[in-house]
Amino acid sequence: MGFWQPMTNLKDYVSQNPPGFTFFLCLLTLAITFICLGSYSFTHTVPNPDTAESDWNHLLSSLSQFQLCVKINSSSSELVSPVPSLLMDRDTSVNSTKTPPLTTLYLKVPLIVTNNSNSGSLKDFSLHTALKASQLHLRGLNLGDNEIVNVTLEFFSGNDTYTCLTISAPTQLLPMTLLPPECPVSEKNISPIHVEASNKQPTSAQTCYSLHSKNDPALTVMLTQEEKTVAVRHLLEASLCLLGVCLILCVAASVTHSLMRRHHWNGLDLQSEPLIDS
Structure with a gap:
């Protein structure tokens, strides 16, 4: 009776066991963090981490x-013949049983072009190039990294914010969720200039163009309400488990020091008995 003093015991434990108290604080902080993260996720729109590297913002950033x-x-006016399928908003075709189905999209994307050579104004022209899927960090099921992606960029005078992107690639490579808006059909027949894509520093003799992408929140895939509910439930379950461990540590610390104090007082009583008998 009178030996179990929780607050006193906990104070003694904190002063005598700094590592154990630090571990307790880490668990408590993690539990509170999970609760706050779950509350934020439930009341706000959150990007889907499973599609963060396969949406259009990521593709444009890679480009x-x-x-x-x-x-x-070759001359900067060297042109390539326009591809008929590039004039379509979307075209899916299968050439053979061994060739994956191809999809062609004609989209309005947030890309800005700059001319490194300052060879003149940028208006009413287009660029065409071919890249490997691995260069754009595109991955497809049962498809290799050497799949070719054809890209054509059309720039129009008076538009320095958006670019018309025509991209043709195997269907499995392209992100088909939250597509950018379709680019308006141009009445001008612009033949694209054939260029090569390189991440090396260009020489002074080359006419080069740089692209600058802008992250568009409208192209980011968000978690659905059902997915958020599952995520929040898992966060709350984890936080409750951590809080349970913290509670067990608190009870164990208080009881341990009570038993140690009781054992200490029992030892003093045994030592005092001979004195009383004599």
């Missing part, structure tokens, strides 16, 4: 890392 340069041994 903007390259310099699009005209070959040194």
